[in-house]
Amino acid sequence: MRRDTFLKSMAALAAAGALPLSARAAAAVKMMIPANPGGGWDTTGRALGKALQDAKVADSVTYDNKGGAAGALGLAQFVNSAKGDPNALMVMGAVMLGGIITGKPPVNLSQVTPIARLTSEYNVFVLPSNSPFKTMADVVAQLKKDPGSVKWGGGSRGSTEHIAAAMIAQKVGVDPSKINYVAFRGGGEATAAILGGNVTVGGSGFSEFAEYIKSGKMKPIAVTSAKRLNNVPTLKEQGIDVEIGNWRGVYGGPGITDAQKKALTDMVLAAMKTKSWQESLEKNDWTPAVMSGAEFAKFVDDEFASLRATMVKSGMV
Template sequence: MRQFLKTALCLAVLAGTAVYPAVSAASDLELTITAPAGAGGGWDSAARSLQEAMMATGEAKSVQVVNVPGAGGTVGLAQFVGSAKGAADQLLVAGITLVGASISNNSPVDLTQVTPLARLTGDPLVVVVPKDSPIKSIDDLLATIKKDVATTIWVGGSAGGADHILAALITKSAGADPSKINYVAYSGGGEALAAMLGGQATAGVSGYGEWEGQIKSGDLRALAISYPEPIDGIEAKPLKAQGLDIELVNWRGIFAPPGVEGEDLETLQAAVDNTVKSQQWKDIVKARGWTDYYAPSDEFKGFIASETERVRAILTSIGLAQ
């Protein structure tokens, strides 16, 4: 399966050498944003939120969002790298999950091969159980895992991504072997949510904003968040405050393809920066329950490099990478 995936990704990278038109001014931008996951997940939501804000601010004339799910985002990334090279009308939303998936899938593409424009948000992951679960606290969950790691069913995003990493770190903290975790990966947050609400899992992990409605309605019980500090408006306490030495920020950013340079890059950079500094974007971030984690392109580029090494070390320590 892994060899097939690697072959498919290589073909996607090599495919396509189309020549794309340059862009002139921000107000003339007609963009397509790739969300490398299914509908209903964090990247899809971020892409559509950026679409809304860029249109509302006039930084783009039109913005379309396309979903290219598969293998933790690496299928969409491979397509983006291979067929959108030099395309000044293409953008990609991605985050920490794609960093992890690239490593765990031994993908021939990763985020160091695209052009970072801005880091957008950095949100807590939340650990939840169904409302009728006998698990009432993070300590109860640790005890359940320790008793039988194989029958403790987790659901979350793609294999090797942020959700999987957090579930594995919690499993390790329970004294169980994280390589034996029973983790069911979904490409979209909506599918994982359906599994949770359907009682098909012991526990689940997702971005807090994705499941906030179900938490507030009482359909899901939040046990902890992965942020290092408490967050206003979120009752669940950080894992660190509950005695676990675990913190993880579920960040998301926006990227241009490789080969976009000069005035084209400056135009895209200005459009993105103006958008994320706008009141329209701030209102969207607040409404979605996200946390602003903005970093400009130069800082974001260095962050990508350091984050890649950090995630690789975590995945290696829990048996998800070599």
């Protein structure tokens, strides 16, 4: 093959995103984070960005935070700005599904391209240190007596801690539509409400409450995982058959080709193998939950249907 023909062929493959990682120049990745700085999606997006650069599959990563409506505002901007862009990524997860179900925004995930699930972070339920309750059994007893008297504090309506509270009620024989859930716009607001005793029980990812648990300002009473986290008992071992993870993943832009989708997926999977990503998992108490391709797309569809069914029963929809 003539050299000029070869170069043209390589250029065409590069443009299509079909070259193997080793043969392509590192990309300039644009990361949409559909949340305000400092929360779980922001931490995930920036940790992934660093890992992409450490894996030498991204030359640079720029971040765009667009919070609001459980991620729907960021999703709308991503749909409009990332069409056909092979280097665009958007952080998303279980909370976005809940937001789409409750908020019914004009955009949805079918308009963008599923790439991979990255992690799952399980929720911990905590009591303020001065609470009259000591255990989840105490909370459940009060819930059965007077559902409205137990104020559950956590993230936005439709968040995993909101759904977990509804599932707990359902499993212990309480009408889930009667739970008194107080939604906060961010982890800082929820933390302040718990520490101030303004809610009965609070829920969030373990990493958000870790320092307060360690200092004794919050008492952990249950985790939503299958196994104990930091020796906190699971809901299941306390006789409440509930397990739910706040998983997070990434999507690509609308209208990218199959070859570009594969190239973007390969980049993300390469990032998962870096030392910096492993350090992020440990630091943030994230459980690795890597899934890609058709398996991930099916998982999102199934999760959407399951969450919707729970939320309808709970009166959230």
